[in-house]
Amino acid sequence: xxxxxxxxxxxxxxxxxxxxxxxMRWKLAHAALLAGLSGGVLAADHSQHELAPxxxxxxxxxxxxxxxxxxxxPRQPVPASDAGDYLQTIPGFSxxxxxxxxxxxxxxxxxxxxxxxxxxxxxxxxxxxxRMDSPSSYITPQNFDSLTVIKGPQTxxxxxxxxxxxxLFEREPENFTELGGRVDASLLAGSEGRFDSAIDAxxxxxxxxxxxxxxxxxxxxxxxxxxxxxxxQWEKWSSDLVLGWTPTADTLVExxxxxxxxxxxxxxxxxxxTQFERQSLALRVAQENLGEVLQKVEARVYYNxxxxxxxxxxxxxxxxxxxMMPMRNPMATNVDRRTLGGRLASTWQWGAYELVTGVxxxxxxxxxxxxxxxxxxxxxxWVKDAEFSQYGVFGELTRRxxxxxxxxxxxxxxxxxxxxxxxxxxxxxxxACRVNPTAEDKRSDTLGSGFxxxxxxxxxxxxxxxxxxxxxxxxxxxxxxxxxxxxxxxxTAYETVEPEKTTQLDVGLQYRSGPVEAWVSAxxxxxxxxxxxxxxxxxxxxxxxxxxxxIDARIAGAxxxxxxxxxxxxxxxxxxxxxxxxNTTDERAMPQIPPLEARFGLGYERGNWSAAGxxxxxxxxxxxxxxxxxxxxxxxxxxxxxxxxxLNAAYRVSKNFKLSAGVDNLLDKAYSxxxxxxGNAGVGMSASERINEPxxxxxxxxxxxx
Numbered sequence: 068x069x070x071x072x073x074x075x076x077x078x079x080x081x082x083x084x085x086x087x088x089x090x091m092r093w094k095l096a097h098a099a100l101l102a103g104l105s106g107g108v109l110a111a112d113h114s115q116h117e118l119a120p121x122x123x124x125x126x127x128x129x130x131x132x133x134x135x136x137x138x139x140x141p142r143q144p145v146p147a148s149d150a151g152d153y154l155q156t157i158p159g160f161s162x163x164x165x166x167x168x169x170x171x172x173x174x175x176x177x178x179x180x181x182x183x184x185x186x187x188x189x190x191x192x193x194x195x196x197x198r199m200d201s202p203s204s205y206i207t208p209q210n211f212d213s214l215t216v217i218k219g220p221q222t223x224x225x226x227x228x229x230x231x232x233x234x235l236f237e238r239e240p241e242n243f244t245e246l247g248g249r250v251d252a253s254l255l256a257g258s259e260g261r262f263d264s265a266i267d268a269x270x271x272x273x274x275x276x277x278x279x280x281x282x283x284x285x286x287x288x289x290x291x292x293x294x295x296x297x298x299x300q301w302e303k304w305s306s307d308l309v310l311g312w313t314p315t316a317d318t319l320v321e322x323x324x325x326x327x328x329x330x331x332x333x334x335x336x337x338x339x340x341t342q343f344e345r346q347s348l349a350l351r352v353a354q355e356n357l358g359e360v361l362q363k364v365e366a367r368v369y370y371n372x373x374x375x376x377x378x379x380x381x382x383x384x385x386x387x388x389x390x391m392m393p394m395r396n397p398m399a400t401n402v403d404r405r406t407l408g409g410r411l412a413s414t415w416q417w418g419a420y421e422l423v424t425g426v427x428x429x430x431x432x433x434x435x436x437x438x439x440x441x442x443x444x445x446x447x448x449w450v451k452d453a454e455f456s457q458y459g460v461f462g463e464l465t466r467r468x469x470x471x472x473x474x475x476x477x478x479x480x481x482x483x484x485x486x487x488x489x490x491x492x493x494x495x496x497x498x499a500c501r502v503n504p505t506a507e508d509k510r511s512d513t514l515g516s517g518f519x520x521x522x523x524x525x526x527x528x529x530x531x532x533x534x535x536x537x538x539x540x541x542x543x544x545x546x547x548x549x550x551x552x553x554x555x556x557x558x559t560a561y562e563t564v565e566p567e568k569t570t571q572l573d574v575g576l577q578y579r580s581g582p583v584e585a586w587v588s589a590x591x592x593x594x595x596x597x598x599x600x601x602x603x604x605x606x607x608x609x610x611x612x613x614x615x616x617x618i619d620a621r622i623a624g625a626x627x628x629x630x631x632x633x634x635x636x637x638x639x640x641x642x643x644x645x646x647x648x649x650n651t652t653d654e655r656a657m658p659q660i661p662p663l664e665a666r667f668g669l670g671y672e673r674g675n676w677s678a679a680g681x682x683x684x685x686x687x688x689x690x691x692x693x694x695x696x697x698x699x700x701x702x703x704x705x706x707x708x709x710x711x712x713x714l715n716a717a718y719r720v721s722k723n724f725k726l727s728a729g730v731d732n733l734l735d736k737a738y739s740x741x742x743x744x745x746g747n748a749g750v751g752m753s754a755s756e757r758i759n760e761p762x763x764x765x766x767x768x769x770x771x772x773x
Contacts, residue, residue, distance in 0.1 A: 128586050131522050131533040132573055134216040138208035138236065139267075143681045143713050144731040145257055145766045148284045148301065150184070150203035150236065157216060158626040158642040161661040163742045165335035165758065167286055167299030169204035169343075173742060174218075174232045175590070175624055176646040176660040180544040181567075183229035186211070186236045187323065188410060189349055189369030190226065192431055194402035196550035199336065200375045205327065205345050207305045209253075209265055210280045211236040219573045219590055220537030221518050223461045223477035224412070226427060228516075228541035230569035230594075240311055240319055241269050241276035250773045257766030260287035271311070278309040288332070291759035292737030300382065303329025303343065317355040324348055332382045334758050335744055337394045339383060342376035342401075363414040374403045380441055399437065399444045404545075406431040424462040431455050433545055453549055454486045457542075471524035471531060477517055483542040484511040487561050492553040501553075505561050512566055514540035520573070530578040541567040547598050552612035560615040568595040571622075582632035589625035599650070599658075618652035628666075640668045647690075655692055658702040662688035662741050675719040684710045688741045706757065709738035728767040735763040 129135040134157055147153035151170030154160040162170035163178065171178055184190075184202045193200035208214070217233040225233050248270030255263040265282035285302040305327035312320040325347035331340045349369040357364065378399035379385050387395045412425030433453040438444035461479035468474065486509045493500040520535030543564045551560040571592030578585045596617040603612065628642030644664045648657025663686040670679040691702035715729030739757035 128575075128577065128588065131520070131531070131575060131577070132218040132221045132535065132588065134214075134218075136214050138211050138214045139251070141715075141717075141727055141768060141770075143679065143715050143729060145261070145729065145764060146255060146263065146768065147208055148263075148286070148303065150206035150208055150234075151201065153208040153214070154203070154216075154234070158628055158644045158664075158666070159218070159624075159646075161664075161740065161742055163659070163744070164740060164760075165333040165744070166297070166301070166331060167289055167761075168284075168301040168303070169199070169201065169331045169340065171198055171201040172203050172234075173659070173661065174216075176622065176648050176657065177231035178659075179546060180228055180541065181231040181569075182234060183226050183232070184234045184236075185225055187238055187349055187369075188225075188235075188351070188367045189347070189371055190406055190408055190429060191345070191347070191371045192373065192404050192406050192545075194373045194375045194404040194433060194435075195340075195377065196402070196546060197336070198546055199333065199338075199340050199377055200343055200373060204331075204340075204343060205373065206236055207282055207284075207327075208236070210238075210267070210282065210305060210307060212239040213237045218588060219535070219571050219592075220516060220539035220569060221520060221535050221573060222463065223479035223516055223518065224423060224463055226429070227457060227459055227479065227481040227483070227514060228539060230539040230541055230567070230571070238278075238309065238323075240313070240321060241271055241278060243271040243276055244273055246272045250771070252772075253768060253770045255766060255768040257286075258764040259289045259761070260285065261764075261766065262286075269309075274314065275310070275312040278311070279306075280309070281306040289761040289764070292732065292735045292762040293759070294762070295759070297758060297761075298332045298334040298383065301329065301331040303327065303331070305345070307347070319351065319353040321351040322349070323351075330382065338377040338379045338398075338400070339381060340375065341378050341381040341399075342374065344372075344374040346370075346372040346374075360415055360417050361413065362416050364412075366409070366411045368409040369407070371406045372403065374401070376401045376444075396439060397441045398439050399442065400435065401437065401444050401447075402433065402435040403449075404431055404433050419467040421465045421467075422462060426458070426460050428458045429456070433549075452487075452489045453545055454488060455484070455545070457481055457483045470526075471522075473522050474520070475522070475535075476519045479516050481514045481516075481540075481542075482511065483514060484509060485542075485548065486510075487549075489549075492559070503559075505559060508561075510561070512542055514542060514566060516540055528578065529580045530576055532576045533574065535573045536571075537573065538568070538570045541569070543567070543598055547600075547615055550613070551600070551615045554612075554614070563617075564598055564615050565596045565617050567598050567617075569593075570595075583629070584631075585627075585629035587625060587627040589623075591623040592621070594620040594622060597650075618650055620657055621649045621651055622657070623647045636671055636673045638670045638672075640670075642666045650692065656690045656702070658692035659742055660688070660690070662686045662706065662708070676717075678716040679714070681713045682710065683713070684708075685740075706739065706741040709736060711736055711738065723772050725770040725772075726767070727770070729765075731764045731766070732760070732762055737762065 138153060142156045148168045151162045151172040154172045155162055159175055161173045164170045172182060174182055186206050191202050191205045193202055215235040220230050222233050251267040253265050263284045267280050269276055269278040283304040288296050288298055288300045291297055307323060307325035310322045327345040329343045333339050351367050353365040355363045379394045380397040385395055385397050408429035410427040412423060415422045432451055434449045434451045436444050436447040436449050438447050459479055459481040463477035466474045487505045489503045490506050491500040492503045516539045518535055518537035520533060522531060522533040524531050547564055548561050553559050569592055571590055573590045575588035597620040599618050600613050600615055624646035626644045630638060630640035632638050646660050648660045650657050665684045667682045685708055687708040688706045691705055712733045713731045714733055717725060717727035719725045737759055739759045743758040
């Protein structure tokens, strides 16, 4: 198939900003790399900047409900191409996958806007009404320095609605005490044409810095364990330029400009994503050590733009003569989303108390256009269909107690509004239209969230226990309000769907003593007005339509894990994750709850050598929301269990040069994740057939750091 990615020189990229950054990104990257290798101005302090030899197989919580990790460190399986892929290495995460890239992350069976995902403090919202371009698809993990996951409704600092988790991808400011620099670069090659290249270079002094991050990733269609091809190819690139000014040790002014694009084939959809254009602009200002009580003030402003195209002719061939194909003729839809937001926060400290308080706001608008035939959508006019706004105030108070114990509490209030800009209600291709009864109507709600958590250092054990109660109110998102089918004679989702309200208890324990580390986190919650999608045949039996309603639900589950240092060179680790959900309104199982999953890792490290093995075992999922008549909630059937074995090894040639290699799915297992669905529009797949994951895959990676 023709690989037709729209780079900056193509007609799809419409701004000089994107064109210029794209043309320059590899020239700048290569120049920075060569400068570093030549030992010129980028000659950094090697003693403070060298490569770790280990490829990681698991991640443990850093503290109570928080998991912190470095997304730059290679992980088994093969390094991720997007944030959804990477998050699956953390116990409790899974993903809805329809191809080789751009998975939609799921945590504890919850996904969508129940996961508040931010990059450098900003929200990057996708535009596809079917979540083909979920926010995670615009994030390249290795372009960030830290990844923080806060489980459950246990923070109020980063926006509303985070009932399942808050996910923060962050970059740390550069810290140069004198004129110098650094370069981190990597190349990865693997099976099925996988090839990644990336560079992260910075130069600066005590007064400021310049940082460039650029990467490119590509892969062909993969083969599953049966040797069958899966429509899954992708190609994507991303670049960010960061300019920081540090006039004093306590002052930071940082400007970030970014862009990216790509295309991805989806076996489980009737269309592919043939454009994922991103434009980003962000400004961060921070001042620390202002006084004895006022410790820090930080302001962030961001602008993010997503321009997404989905079509059925660039990466596949429609067949007008195939009466069984839902989309037989060439067609395309172009959607975009502009998001503007900001946050102002201050940190106060007096005695044993610390208070973080502030305000945040966000506004975004959604537009679309479509066309029948190849690229006819380009001549169509943009039509705005929705506009959202949110204004919030928050405060989070920590009270330190004796030892390592503390009490943390938080409250926030948000005013959220949405305007229905649709003059007509039409299908995805802008056809079969009728007058919209809620045109120009505005919905507004004032929502509250809060939590209280107690963390206690046990006197009898080297362990810390915690218990927290949280409540989150989530306004329906674009996908839930506007994407459902508009059936004649029935109210629209915009009129009927209510905000979702989650109340959840989180408990856990962390133990560390000598060679042993163990942890457990469990939760139980009640969700009022849970927003549930249902699916069934439309007027054309080949097409599936969706509708939305509110139900009540109960959720529960746990993640646990531990590691044991067997010797100075050997370490074993294991984790277990379980999620459960009950639709109490209909007295049936919640849909799309991932099955029980266990991971077992064994690692060896000696000198500059390291090796590791990962055995991932997933149980069968027999508790599903069964189809009632011809209506389902995306649980088409039960799924089988499986086990996948993967191995890797690494050798640190020097403190600045490392080689690593691995094999994923060593035994070439043919398997599918429970959340993988093909639906009735997939490429070469029958209705309700799940997409298989890749078979045996080899990869090798080279890392250079100066």
